[in-house]
Structures are given as structure tokens and as C-alpha cells.
Amino acid sequence: MNRLIRVIGIVLMVLLAGYQPIRAQQxxxxxxxxxxxxxxxxxxxxxxxxxxxxxxxxxxxxxxxxxxxxxxxxxxxxxxxxxxxxxxxxxxxxxxxxxxxxxxxxxxxxxxxxxxxxxxxxxxxxxxxxxxxxxxxxxxxxxxxxxxxxxxxxxxxxxxxxxxxxxxxxxxxxxxxxxxxxxxxxxxxxxxxxxxQPSLYISSLFATPVVAANSKSATVNVKVHLENPGHLTTAQLSIKLKDPLGREVQKIEKQVQQLNGDINAGDLVVKNPGLWSTGQPVLYTLEATITSGGVTQTTQTRIGFRSFEFVKKGPFLLNGKRLLLRGTHRHEDHAGVAAAMTEDQMREEMIAMKEMGVNFIRLGHYQQSRVILDLCDSLGILVWEEIPWCRGGLGGPVYQEQGKRMLRNMIGQHYNHPSVIIWGLGNENDWPNDFPEFDQQKIRAYMKELHDLSHQLDPSRKTAIRRCDFCKDIVDVYSPSIWAGWYRGVYTEYKEVSKAEFDKVDHFLHVEWGGDSHAGRHSETPDKALQNIKASGTADERAGDASLYGGAARASKDGDWSETYICNLVDWHLKEQETMPWLTGTAQWPFKDFSTPVRPENPVPYMNQKGVVERDLTKKEAYYVFQSYWATRPMVHIYGHSWPVRWGNENEEKMIKVYSNCDEAELFINGQSYGIKKRNSQDFPAAGLRWNLPLKKGSYNVHVMARKGKTVVTDTIRFEYQTEKWAQPAQVSLKKISEENGIVTIEARLYDAKNVQCLDAVNWIRFGLTGDGTLIDNLGTSGGSRLVQLYNGRATIRIQTNGGRSVASAKVDQLPVTFLNL
Incomplete structure (x- = not known):
């Protein structure tokens, strides 16, 4: 039976593209x-x-x-x-x-x-x-x-x-x-x-599954909340538990006379339950029916049987076995629609996370859509969900009651989801605040109220906060601020800093790490800025670190914001995590670029660009670095799919990096094999799958074949190698590079006075359009903003032609404007 249910769990994941969450009738x-x-x-x-x-x-x-x-x-x-x-x-x-x-x-x-x-x-x-x-x-x-x-x-x-x-x-x-x-x-x-709803109905259904220590049995306590606007006096209550195949497992039937408020319907006992896990997210269906006067109302919820533990001064256990939490974050934000994502868009996003290898997510920084929680249940992604007490200090009675109400609602509305393991109580509550008073003791007192309320409402889950050291002893799980290699220090001190923070608390979980990258920007010298950055010994984010001006040398301000650097940072973190047996896990910040009002001067204005995918889900190179460590399906990816022109001296040795979870990979350049490399996760960078080769001016076709057992996967890229040296930018070129279904893509490139492309140019460029067409902009992507920083001396934007004629323009400061007839 257990084996059958596990198989069904896998099938559910495969069929998820057509999954529809259960909703109340009518x-x-x-x-x-x-x-x-x-x-x-x-x-x-x-x-x-x-x-x-x-x-x-x-x-x-x-x-x-x-x-x-x-x-x-x-x-x-x-x-x-x-x-x-x-x-x-x-x-x-x-x-x-x-x-x-x-x-x-x-x-x-x-x-x-x-x-x-x-x-x-x-x-x-x-x-x-x-x-x-x-x-x-x-x-x-x-x-x-x-x-x-x-x-x-x-x-x-x-x-x-x-x-x-x-x-x-x-x-x-x-x-x-x-x-x-x-x-x-x-x-x-x-x-x-x-x-x-009928005149008597179930407004809420609460299930509390408890798995026995030997996992041979489980119980489900069931409570319902009744609304009785018709003032009925008697009813029949039926509770059914169904396995993943829809077969009835257990049932409760009882007459009910108390027809208002909470009712304890009783306990269901299940022998040999199929356990919910991140690899096999087995889901049962709990169905509650209330019948009175010949009228029936039914509501359903999905539940899962699982146990978890944050070991004191140790790792995380799921169903009694160690699980390294491989996490990311999510904001409710998407190109062209902002927060108004459809269910299909949410499903596409969450499946992309799972395919990257994610088994844990922190939903930042507020209760998110029921669709997301349903998807986490079905995909096998553990959840930290939190209330939006984010920065701002502590307001008065109205403010504080709102926070408690949000916590009650979040727990009540998402109580049944087996994916949820943590209720988050706040984020960065040590931040400069909205109020004249900033009293740490009052913040501590309020945090304690939230902690106690959370355990009163739900004793089975843990509480947590991120980055508020003076409250770290209040919550069950604490995440300090560790941004090694971005806001503070260098990424090679990540393990040392993490262990020091781990030793300060009983239960440690590191959420928020990574760095910004401007999609399409690559570097031949990504670590050059690190020459001026010193190891900090703490790697915490401090006031002003997110600014692009002033303060200590740091990658966030002085780095090149290239995908190349971020891939190295991610690569180092992931290879180190494999050597930290005490680690519960981490969550990279965030999965997808998202908009923010406090970053108007970023390369894409008003965008936090720390995602491993762009705001429209276009994958950046770092996505594949995560896949190479976390994904189970064989994959291979050559670095540089969005890097059409590399540069350097004639015969200068350049590194070709391949990210793969396969055992070995063979590289071919212009049809010639350059040998097989074995993967070793501790061989930084790219787990040893790298080739240093002298390049001459010209075109290159790079192909890789990777093997995992009998499975072979391949990848191919093409690039030009430029040896000409460029001077100061002097001119902007603008040309159409594609047209499909009435949408034209134009590309701007920056050249010097001798017509040599300036491949390291990061100037701002502004696109314009007049005529019948429409710029496809305000998307928050590197190719969907009319004002954007160049990536390797170029930038693109799309235009809806509307079947007419238009003139596009491109303007870089101090250079003549360029026009293109369409």
C-alpha cells in the first residue's frame, strides 16, 4: 500500500500542469x-x-x-x-x-x-x-x-x-x-x-494530522466551523478521508445539535499512511458534509501526513531523515501584471522552481495566494509563510492588532497545508522606522505576543523571523543576515560566517543570500572588484549597504552586476553547503526579479535584480548553477547563452564553463573534442567542468555532451571572439534583428569612433518611438524597459507594429540620438 501511494504521489507531480485545487461548492x-x-x-x-x-x-x-x-x-x-x-x-x-x-x-x-x-x-x-x-x-x-x-x-x-x-x-x-x-x-x-451557501454551512475545516513515531499509523483530528443563519437545530455531519486514488479510508458520521461555531468532529485513524515528502508529496482528501432539512453542503481540503524537526544545534529532519532545505523566495510580482498573476502563471513559476531543485520556499513578506500553497503541497515544496510586519518599527494599538489579526487569518486560512512548517512573525524589524520611537523592549514584547499567539493557534508549527538579533531568542528558528560576497565581505567566507551564526542560536536557518545580476551582462574579469573588498568576518547587511553610493567597498556597489560574478557566488555557496552537515538549509533571495520603489537607479529602474530568472520568468545563467547541484533529472548547460561576443587578446586563454549534474562531460569546439572532465562538486568553479582554451579572433560553436549512467544530454552555444580594442563610446547603432507576429525586436549597440563595439559599456540608453507602433516596455526586464543600462554594450526592446509605420530612437547621454525607420 505504501509503495502504491508513493507512486501515486509522483504521478500527481507529473500531472500537475492540469491540477485544479479543490474549492467549495457553488x-x-x-x-x-x-x-x-x-x-x-x-x-x-x-x-x-x-x-x-x-x-x-x-x-x-x-x-x-x-x-x-x-x-x-x-x-x-x-x-x-x-x-x-x-x-x-x-x-x-x-x-x-x-x-x-x-x-x-x-x-x-x-x-x-x-x-x-x-x-x-x-x-x-x-x-x-x-x-x-x-x-x-x-x-x-x-x-x-x-x-x-x-x-x-x-x-x-x-x-x-x-x-x-x-x-x-x-x-x-x-x-x-x-x-x-x-x-x-x-x-x-x-x-x-x-x-x-445554504442556511447551514461549514465555513472552515481544520485537520490536524499526527504521525506515530514509527510511521505505521496516524491520526487526524477534525474540527469544523459552522455558520447557521437559518437557526436550524439539528443536522447530520459526515467526515470522510480519501486516499490519493479517491478511495475512502475512514469515516465519521454523527448527529449535531450545536450548530454554531467550532465543533470537534473527532479523530480518524489511518494505518500505514503514505507520508508526504518533498520527493513524494502524497496528498489525501478530507471531505466534510453537513445535512439538514434535506439540504447538503460539502467542503473539501487536501492534507498530508508528515513529521518534521529542527534538531537543536543540528540539521533539519523530515519524517525522521535529514533533509537539506534547498530554498528560494517568492514575491507576488510578474512582468506586465504586477501582483495580478493568473493561476496558470503561478503554476508555471512554481514548476520552474521545482525543476531547479527547490524543496523549500520562504514566501516574502506576506500571506500569499491559496493557489501558491496548493502548488507547494502538490509539488513537494516546504513553506515558511509570514505576516507583513516588515521594517517600520512598531506602531500603536491599531497597528499591533492588525498584525495579530493577519497572523490569525494566515494560520486559519493555511492551516491544513502539509507544506507549511514555519509561521514567520516579521522581517528586518531592526530597520530604521516609521515612528519617532524605536524601543527594542517594546518590539521584543510584541514579538513575544505574536510567538505565543502562533503556538496557541497552531502548536504543530515553528515560528521564525529574519534579521532582528535582539529578538532571536524569542522565536523557534532564527535567520541572521548573511550576505557574503554581496553586501559585505567576500563569498569565500560564507561557511565560516554561517557557522559562527549557527553557534549563537539553538535552531538556525539561513534565508536571503545571493546578489543582483543584470540579465545579459557578462564579464571576462568578474572578480576584479573583489581586490578592494576585505573579508568582514560577519557578512551582515547594514544600513546603507543597498545604496549604490558611499560606505565600505562591497560587490553590491563596486561590482559589475554581471551574471558571471553571481554564478561564481552561487557556485561557491552551493558547493560549501554540501560540506556543512549541521546545516538545516538556506533560501536564496529571490527566485524571480521583482519591482521595488526603493531602487530607482538599478540597471533596470525600480527592480530588485537578485532573481535567478527575470520578471517574465526568462532564465538567467544562475538558474542552471542551482540545477547542477539540486536537480535530479540529468541536465547540462554551457555558460553564456546570452553572451554573443566575448573579447580578449589573440590566443588569450579563456575559460569555458559547463554546469551539469551528470558524472562527466565532453566539450567540442568547432567540431573538435577537447576532452572529457569528471564532475567533482568541490572543484570550484563549475564542479571541475571547465576548459581553459586559447582563443583566436573568429566564430565559435561550442557543444557539450554530458553522461549520467546511460542518459546523455547536450547543449550548444555560439559566440564571436573579438580582439580589437575599443576606445570611448562615440556612436549608437540601431537595427531590427527579428520580426514575428507583428512584433519587431530592435537592438542598440555602442561603438567607438573607429566602429569597434564597446563590449564593456554600461551606459544608460533610452528608447523612444513615434508612429503607429507601441513600445513593449514597463515590464521590469532587461529587454522590456525603455530606460535601461547596457549589457556588454548593447540592449534590446520589442515593438508592437500595429500594422503600420514607426520611427524608433535610441539615446545615450553625450552621444547623438539614432533613429530607425520601421
Whole structure:
């Protein structure tokens, strides 16, 4: 039975592309038919009575949108404006048809930023503060009141008008702080559902699985929370547990007279349970049904059986065996949509993480979509999820109660997910703050309140924080600030610094490490800047380290921001982690580049570029370094897929690096073999899969064959080798390099006065366009920003031609502007 269930777990992962999470019955996503206004109104009447469509006197002007939708889909990374923070409105008309006599009609919001008010016609039916937890409003009475007015029913053709006001204005009494290194987005950026419930229904279902020490049996305690607006007096409650094949394992049936609030439904006992793990994420289905007066309501959740332990002064155990947590981070952010990612986009992102070899994720720095947690359950990715107490110090009673409410909601809403092992209580709470007072003792007292509340609500999970040393003794697991080779020191001191921090606490987990890289920028001398950087002995991030000016020498300020350097930094960290038997694990920061208001001068303005993929999920070179250490499927990747021209002297020896998890690899250049190398993870860099070869001016075709057992994988790149030396940039060239489906890609290159390409140029370039076409910009990617730093003396951008004619321009300061007719 155990073996069968493990096989099923693997099958579930393979079929995940078609996976749909279980949802409550009679729940309808209302994605279409919305209108949006990016400003405030004088009152609700302006939303109800905007005037007839097409009337030039009908102001303000609404735009049609689909949900999920973010008000900051483009302006979050617009290089010329601050992102919008203020009120905004959405409106739609719903066809409300509740099938239950005496039932309730709800609007369920999976997340909306950051303060929200909801209206049915002119009646305010609810409001919510907080941009990341789920919440519902009951619109039953307001709908009934509207439908009583026959004139309104005729005017709106039987539809019910619903208006939603969102507001992401700056507010010191709100979590998270506007000092945070991410945007506080506005809008209905997660799904909204129209939910029909009968007059007695289960609003919440809680499952607490406990696995016996020998893993031969498990129990599941089941609690339900009932809502009884119909004031019914008796009901039949049924609880069923089904295995991954849908077969019933255990069942509870009982008569219930207490029909309000929490009910302990009882315990289910399972023999020889299939255990949930990161390699075989076996999921059971728990189904709860309440029946009264012939009306039945059913809700379902998925659960998993597993045990975990952070060994005191030792490693992490999952189901009694050591597991090195190989982690990353996620912000709810994506090119072109900001926070409003669709379920398909989320699935693509999480599968890319799993394929990289990730088995752990810290969700920064707020409760994230239920879709993400469902995917972590199914893919086998352990989770640290946290409330958005991020920077900003400590506010007053309203602020503090909001944090507790967010913690209660996060735990209550994500309690059943087997992937969750840690509830995060805060991030960088030692940061310069929003308030005149910064009292460490008061912060400690509040942290202790959150810690105690978390264990009261959920004794089975751990609490954790990152970077607040004066609170590290309060939480169960602590992560100090260690940025070896980026914000402080050099990456070769990573193990030494980590061990020193490990010794200071009982339970250590290192989250946030890595560094920024400008996609497409590569270097022949990536470690040159390190000559002026001294080992720090601590490698912690300090105030001002993220700045590009002033302070001590550091890679974040003085380095070249090349993918080459970051690959070396990542390579060193990963090879060292294999030699740290006491290590619980780490989480690189972050998986994907994301937008932030506090980094306007980065090579892509307003972007944190520490991701191993770009904001549109385009893989950077570092992605493959992680794969070479973490992935199980055989892979091979030659460094430099986005490096079309290398440079140096004639016959200068250059390194060709190959990243692979295979046992050996053979390199071919222009058809000639240069020998087989054996992989050795401790042979830095590239685990020994590197070839130092003299290069002459010309074209190179580089091919690699890697073997793992009987499996052979290959990769190929092509590049030019330039030996001509360049002087100061003198001219910009602009040409079309491709066109497909009405989208043109143009490339700008920087040359000196003798027409030699300046391959180390990092100048800023601004693209422009006039005519019928449209620049595809404000994406937050190296090829999707109209203002961007060059990468190796070049930059690209795409243009939607719209079937017409346009003139593109490229401007580099101090150089003549260049034009291109399209």
C-alpha cells in the first residue's frame, strides 16, 4: 500500500500542469465584466450613475478589465514616475441566483490591496484592512433590497451592481511599511468569487494530522466551523478521508445539535499512511458534509501526513531523515501584471522552481495566494509563510492588532497545508522606522505576543523571523543576515560566517543570500572588484549597504552586476553547503526579479535584480548553477547563452564553463573534442567542468555532451571572439534583428569612433518611438524597459507594429540620438 501511494504521489507531480485545487461548492470566479477607475470618486453615486457609454460628458472615464487586476501593472516599473498609491474603483453587474432557499450569498476576496470597501448599489456591505489575507462579505440582504425595487431591476436588466473601492495610499498605521523593499500594490489582484451557501454551512475545516513515531499509523483530528443563519437545530455531519486514488479510508458520521461555531468532529485513524515528502508529496482528501432539512453542503481540503524537526544545534529532519532545505523566495510580482498573476502563471513559476531543485520556499513578506500553497503541497515544496510586519518599527494599538489579526487569518486560512512548517512573525524589524520611537523592549514584547499567539493557534508549527538579533531568542528558528560576497565581505567566507551564526542560536536557518545580476551582462574579469573588498568576518547587511553610493567597498556597489560574478557566488555557496552537515538549509533571495520603489537607479529602474530568472520568468545563467547541484533529472548547460561576443587578446586563454549534474562531460569546439572532465562538486568553479582554451579572433560553436549512467544530454552555444580594442563610446547603432507576429525586436549597440563595439559599456540608453507602433516596455526586464543600462554594450526592446509605420530612437547621454525607420 505504501509503495502504491508513493507512486501515486509522483504521478500527481507529473500531472500537475492540469491540477485544479479543490474549492467549495457553488463558488464562481467572477473574472470578466469589470470596469476600473484609477482615482477616487466624490461618492458611491458616481459609480452607480456614470452616464451612458459614449457620452462625452460622462466623466470620469472607466476602462474595461478582467480579474485578477493590479492598478500598478505598468507604473510599478515606469522609469519616469512614482507608482500610484491612492484610491481606485472597480464595478460590475452580477447575475445573482442563489439555489438555496434561505441561503446566503457571499463575495469572497482571495486578496485585495490594501484597504477595501464593498457596495451593492449604494449600500455599503463590508470593508477590510490588509492586502494579503482572504475575507468575505455577506451581500444577501443588500441584494434582496435591491431586487425589491422593480424600477432598478428593469434599469439594470435584472443584474445586481457591485462596486469595490481599493486603496493603497501610504499609511504609517498599516502593515507592511512603505519603507519595505517591495511595492504595496493596489487593486483586485487576486481572484474574487461569488459564493452561494445554504442556511447551514461549514465555513472552515481544520485537520490536524499526527504521525506515530514509527510511521505505521496516524491520526487526524477534525474540527469544523459552522455558520447557521437559518437557526436550524439539528443536522447530520459526515467526515470522510480519501486516499490519493479517491478511495475512502475512514469515516465519521454523527448527529449535531450545536450548530454554531467550532465543533470537534473527532479523530480518524489511518494505518500505514503514505507520508508526504518533498520527493513524494502524497496528498489525501478530507471531505466534510453537513445535512439538514434535506439540504447538503460539502467542503473539501487536501492534507498530508508528515513529521518534521529542527534538531537543536543540528540539521533539519523530515519524517525522521535529514533533509537539506534547498530554498528560494517568492514575491507576488510578474512582468506586465504586477501582483495580478493568473493561476496558470503561478503554476508555471512554481514548476520552474521545482525543476531547479527547490524543496523549500520562504514566501516574502506576506500571506500569499491559496493557489501558491496548493502548488507547494502538490509539488513537494516546504513553506515558511509570514505576516507583513516588515521594517517600520512598531506602531500603536491599531497597528499591533492588525498584525495579530493577519497572523490569525494566515494560520486559519493555511492551516491544513502539509507544506507549511514555519509561521514567520516579521522581517528586518531592526530597520530604521516609521515612528519617532524605536524601543527594542517594546518590539521584543510584541514579538513575544505574536510567538505565543502562533503556538496557541497552531502548536504543530515553528515560528521564525529574519534579521532582528535582539529578538532571536524569542522565536523557534532564527535567520541572521548573511550576505557574503554581496553586501559585505567576500563569498569565500560564507561557511565560516554561517557557522559562527549557527553557534549563537539553538535552531538556525539561513534565508536571503545571493546578489543582483543584470540579465545579459557578462564579464571576462568578474572578480576584479573583489581586490578592494576585505573579508568582514560577519557578512551582515547594514544600513546603507543597498545604496549604490558611499560606505565600505562591497560587490553590491563596486561590482559589475554581471551574471558571471553571481554564478561564481552561487557556485561557491552551493558547493560549501554540501560540506556543512549541521546545516538545516538556506533560501536564496529571490527566485524571480521583482519591482521595488526603493531602487530607482538599478540597471533596470525600480527592480530588485537578485532573481535567478527575470520578471517574465526568462532564465538567467544562475538558474542552471542551482540545477547542477539540486536537480535530479540529468541536465547540462554551457555558460553564456546570452553572451554573443566575448573579447580578449589573440590566443588569450579563456575559460569555458559547463554546469551539469551528470558524472562527466565532453566539450567540442568547432567540431573538435577537447576532452572529457569528471564532475567533482568541490572543484570550484563549475564542479571541475571547465576548459581553459586559447582563443583566436573568429566564430565559435561550442557543444557539450554530458553522461549520467546511460542518459546523455547536450547543449550548444555560439559566440564571436573579438580582439580589437575599443576606445570611448562615440556612436549608437540601431537595427531590427527579428520580426514575428507583428512584433519587431530592435537592438542598440555602442561603438567607438573607429566602429569597434564597446563590449564593456554600461551606459544608460533610452528608447523612444513615434508612429503607429507601441513600445513593449514597463515590464521590469532587461529587454522590456525603455530606460535601461547596457549589457556588454548593447540592449534590446520589442515593438508592437500595429500594422503600420514607426520611427524608433535610441539615446545615450553625450552621444547623438539614432533613429530607425520601421
Amino acid at each position: 463558488s464562481i470566479r467572477i473574472n470578466q465584466g469589470w470596469q476600473f477607475l484609477k482615482q477616487d470618486l466624490g461618492g458611491i453615486w458616481e459609480a452607480v450613475r456614470p452616464g451612458k457609454e459614449g457620452n462625452p460628458e460622462s466623466v470620469p472615464l472607466w476602462t474595461k478589465v478582467n480579474l485578477p487586476h493590479c492598478a500598478n501593472d505598468k507604473d510599478a516599473v515606469d522609469p519616469d514616475v512614482n507608482y500610484y498609491q491612492g484610491p481606485m474603483w472597480y464595478k460590475t453587474q452580477l447575475d445573482v441566483k442563489n439555489p438555496y432557499e434561505g441561503g446566503r450569498t457571499l463575495l469572497h476576496f482571495e486578496g485585495a490591496g490594501q484597504k477595501t470597501q464593498v457596495y451593492v448599489y449604494t449600500t455599503k456591505v463590508g470593508e477590510h484592512v490588509g492586502g494579503y489575507d482572504e475575507w468575505s462579505v455577506d451581500i444577501t440582504e443588500a441584494v434582496a433590497l435591491f431586487l425589491k425595487d422593480e424600477k432598478l431591476v428593469r434599469e439594470f436588466k435584472g443584474k445586481v451592481p457591485v462596486m469595490v473601492r481599493c486603496d493603497n495610499s501610504r499609511d504609517l498605521e498599516m502593515m507592511p511599511s512603505d519603507l519595505s523593499d517591495f511595492n504595496l500594490y493596489g487593486g483586485l489582484y487576486r481572484y474574487v468569487n461569488l459564493v452561494y
